[in-house]
Amino acid sequence: xxxxxGLNGLDPxxxxxxxxxxxxIRRGASASPLVAAGLAAASIPVAFAVLARxxxxxxxxxxxxxNVLNFALTLEYLESTFxxxxxxxxxxxxxxxxxxxxxxALHENDHVALLQAALGSSAVASPTFDFSGGxxxxxxxxxxxxxxxxxxxxxxxxxEDTGVRAYKGQVxxxxxxxxxxxxxxxxxxxxxxxxxxxxxxxxxxxxADTAPNKGWITLAxxxxxxxxxxxxGEDNTTQGSVDVTTLGYSSIVASEAFDxxxxxxxxxxxxxxxxxx
Amino acid sequence: MPGSSGLDGMERLLPPxxxxxxxxxLGLGGAALMIPSMLMEACGSxxxxxxxxxxxxxxxxxxxxxxxxxxxxxxxxxxxxxQAEATPxxxxxxxxxxxxxxxxxxxxxxxxxxxxxxxxxxxxxLSFDFSTIDFTSRTSVLATAAxxxxxxxxxxxxxxxxxxxxxxxxxxxxxxxxxxxxxxxxxxxxNHEAAANGFAGNDVVNSTTxxxxxxxxxxxxxxxxxxxxxxxxxxxxx
Numbered sequence: 001x002x003x004x005x006g007l008n009g010l011d012p013x014x015x016x017x018x019x020x021x022x023x024x025i026r027r028g029a030s031a032s033p034l035v036a037a038g039l040a041a042a043s044i045p046v047a048f049a050v051l052a053r054x055x056x057x058x059x060x061x062x063x064x065x066x067n068v069l070n071f072a073l074t075l076e077y078l079e080s081t082f083x084x085x086x087x088x089x090x091x092x093x094x095x096x097x098x099x100x101x102x103x104x105a106l107h108e109n110d111h112v113a114l115l116q117a118a119l120g121s122s123a124v125a126s127p128t129f130d131f132s133g134g135x136x137x138x139x140x141x142x143x144x145x146x147x148x149x150x151x152x153x154x155x156x157x158x159x160e161d162t163g164v165r166a167y168k169g170q171v172x173x174x175x176x177x178x179x180x181x182x183x184x185x186x187x188x189x190x191x192x193x194x195x196x197x198x199x200x201x202x203x204x205x206x207x208a209d210t211a212p213n214k215g216w217i218t219l220a221x222x223x224x225x226x227x228x229x230x231x232x233g234e235d236n237t238t239q240g241s242v243d244v245t246t247l248g249y250s251s252i253v254a255s256e257a258f259d260x261x262x263x264x265x266x267x268x269x270x271x272x273x274x275x276x277x
Numbered sequence: 278m279p280g281s282s283g284l285d286g287m288e289r290l291l292p293p294x295x296x297x298x299x300x301x302x303l304g305l306g307g308a309a310l311m312i313p314s315m316l317m318e319a320c321g322s323x324x325x326x327x328x329x330x331x332x333x334x335x336x337x338x339x340x341x342x343x344x345x346x347x348x349x350x351x352x353x354x355x356x357x358x359x360q361a362e363a364t365p366x367x368x369x370x371x372x373x374x375x376x377x378x379x380x381x382x383x384x385x386x387x388x389x390x391x392x393x394x395x396x397x398x399x400x401x402x403l404s405f406d407f408s409t410i411d412f413t414s415r416t417s418v419l420a421t422a423a424x425x426x427x428x429x430x431x432x433x434x435x436x437x438x439x440x441x442x443x444x445x446x447x448x449x450x451x452x453x454x455x456x457x458x459x460x461x462x463x464x465x466x467x468n469h470e471a472a473a474n475g476f477a478g479n480d481v482v483n484s485t486t487x488x489x490x491x492x493x494x495x496x497x498x499x500x501x502x503x504x505x506x507x508x509x510x511x512x513x514x515x
Contacts, residue, residue, distance in 0.1 A: 096473065103474035110487025168450045172443045180438035187434045188488035190450065194457035195477040195489070199465060207469075209372040214379065215462040216455055239448060240394050247389045249382065257383040257390075258451040259458075 061122070064177045068170045070124045071264055072186070073115040075166055077126040078274060079159050080108040082145075085131075086156075089146045100203060101156070104196045111189055118182075128276040131155065133226065136276030141226045153204050154224045160197035161217065162230045162262070162270055164190060169261035194259070216256045229270050233260050331510055332401040337494055338513030340445050343436050345400045346494055347449065348391035349509065350432055352403045353501055354384040354425050360407060361422070366415045373415075376462055380422070383459070387452055394448075403507045419467050426460035427481050427490070428500055429453075434491035439515065457489070 061069070083105035086092055093101055116123045134140025145151040167190035174183040198215030205213020212221040219235040222228065237245050237254040244254045262270075328334050328345055335349070336342035358381035365374060392399050411417040433453035440446040461476040468475025482489055493515050502509075 099473035100476070103477055106484060107477065107482060107487035110483075110485065114486055114488075164454050168447070168454065171437065171446055171450050175438075175440075175443055175446050183438045184434065184491050185488065187437045187450070187453065188491050191430050191434060191453055191457035191489040192477060192482050192487060194454035195461040195482065198458035198461035199476040202462060202465065207372055209375040209379075209462070215376075215458045216379070216383070239390060239451065240444060242390060242393050244386060244390055247386065247393060249386045249389075253379075253382045253386055256379065257386045257455055258448075259454040260451065261447065 061119075061182075062177050062179065064173055065179055065182055066119060066122050068173050068177075068186075068264075069115055069119055069182075070122070071170070071267075072167065072189070073112065073119065073124060074127065075159075075163055075267070075271060076108055076111040076115060078129060078271060079163065080105065080112050081126065081129050082131060082155065082159060083108055085146055086152050092146055092149055092152060094149065097203065100199060104156070104160075104200075107192055107196070111192075114185075114189075129274050130276045131274055133273040135273055140273065153200060154227075157197065157200045157204060158222075158224055158227045158230050160193055160200055162267060163193040164197055164259055165230075165262035166264075166267040167193065168259065169263055169267065171261075211252075214256070217259065218252055219255045229266070232266075233262075236260050326397050326399065326401070328398045328400055330512055333403075333507055334510045334512060335400070335494070335514075336512040337436075337439065337515060340440055340442050341395060341398050342512070343440055344391055344395050344445065345398070346436065347433070347452070348388065348395060348399060349403060349505070350429055350497070350501060351384055351387040351391055353405065353504055354429065355381065355388040356403075356405045357407065357410075357421065357425060357504070358384055360412060361418050364412045366418045367413050368415065373466060376466070377418075377422075380459055380463075383455060400509075401507075403505055403509075405504050406506045407504060409503070419463055422463045423460065423467060424500075426456055426463055428492075428497060429456040430460055431490035431492040432494070432497040434489060435493050435497065437491075 083101055087098075087101060087105055128136075130136045130138055130140060131142065131145050132138055132140035133142040142151055142155060145155050167186055171183060171186065171190075174186055201213055202209060202215050209215070211218040212223045217231060217234045220228075220231045220233065222231045235251070235255045236258070237243055237251050239258055244257075245251055249257075326332070328336065328341060330336055334342075335346050337346070358377060362374075362377050362381045365377070369377075410421050430453060433449050433456065437446060437449055437453075440449060460481070464478065464481070465473075465476040468478065472478065494511070495514050498509065498511070498514075
């Protein structure tokens with residue numbers, strides 16, 4: 001079964017077009033606003049006309065929503081480009097792990113296509129990326145992750161965990177914008193990023209399922225140099241106004257049981273390392 | 278029991294206007310008057326326990342009702358993992374025990390957190406019947422765990438847009454991604470050898486849209502009812 005409440009009743013033909021678009025991106029098609037606009041004009045309201053059709057039948061999304069979705073699209077561009085490049089690099093990913101990264105790439109490409117379709121002509125273009133983490137210098141601390149599988153895995157984890165925090169940090173803005181269907185869709189992406197993160201974390205730990213390579217985040221621990229900002233604050237133990245350690249749980253359990261959000265600016269500072277301005 | 282020591286989350290967590298709304302709800306009653314004595318207490322006094330409408334009433338028209346729904350699901354998960362950890366299945370591997378032990382802790386904390394956060398408006402302790410689960414069987418335990426985690430993810434995703442309070446929405450967001458991490462790990466334990474993409478397989482994440490499930494309480498509650506023996510009444514269900 002593949003039920004998704006936000007897309008109930010969506011024309012299968014439109015879904016197919018989104019899928020084809022995902023395939024095209026996977027094959028390396030450029031993702032310019034023009035292409036997105038063309039896609040939007042051709043099939044639209046594609047996903048978002050559906051997502052937002054109740055509130056925005058005429059097709060215009062509030063500025064706040066456009067901003068959040070373009071922020072999300074930028075992160076999805078980063079992830080999809082990263083995985084597509086990795087999968088396209090012969091010999092990088094060990095055969096046994098290929099299905100893992102193929103599945104993740106499938107979803108990230110889907111997310112790009114979905115967000116582009118939703119934004120239509122408002123969609124930002126994909127930045128040029130620098131996966132060395134050098135902000136465009138090409139000489140960042142991660143070197144060339146496409147020649148080193150351990151680095152590729154480490155960056156994958158960091159991107160997925162950052163993605164979870166990024167979407168979580170925007171749910172309030174989407175709630176305030178009062179477009180429930182967009183909020184639901186964002187939540188549906190958010191939990192997929194978390195599924196990815198868990199898998200990559202466990203894979204990196206050779207499935208021993210012990211900290212710091214559990215599927216969940218223990219305190220603010222990371223074994224990846226240069227990713228402290230991605231995990232900063234994950235050791236929080238106060239939820240609402242309840243210090244949950246007072247309920248009889250260790251700070252380890254308390255931190256693992258709740259994921260923490262990041263602000264847009266914090267996420268952009270992290271992502272900025274990988275973007276050629 | 279930890280968490281019951283005088284924490285009144287409705288006062289501390291709800292914004293003032295919601296607090297007033299909540300108090301106004303007291304006395305309105307629920308859809309089904311299941312437990313008259315408890316209902317009388319709930320209606321008659323601000324110091325008794327249980328939500329308006331009965332000790333096991335979920336009013337989905339209020340944030341408190343949605344939190345109680347989450348509390349019910351977390352009670353179910355916690356009870357299941359408590360049993361799964363206490364009587365590990367035959368041949369359980371070390372990493373599998375690590376995972377089940379962590380999940381028991383996380384879900385128990387979620388349960389106790391909701392109880393503390395909702396305070397006097399919290400539903401009562403639910404009773405469960407796990408007799409359909411063979412706790413000696415890896416297949417049975419992991420299949421149940423995967424179903425519970427995937428259901429939890431779909432449930433949180435399905436109510437997010439119905440939550441009024443920004444604080445509560447964020448809390449739901451903080452929990453749902455942990456449930457998704459759990460689901461991924463359990464699904465991978467089940468599937469890895471046969472299909473390494475099972476952690477986020479096409480049976481749970483739509484391969485065309487890349488979206489996880491989102492389901493309303495009307496879909497989730499009948500699934501949860503497989504194991505819940507306490508009668509739960511609902512109001513304003515969607």
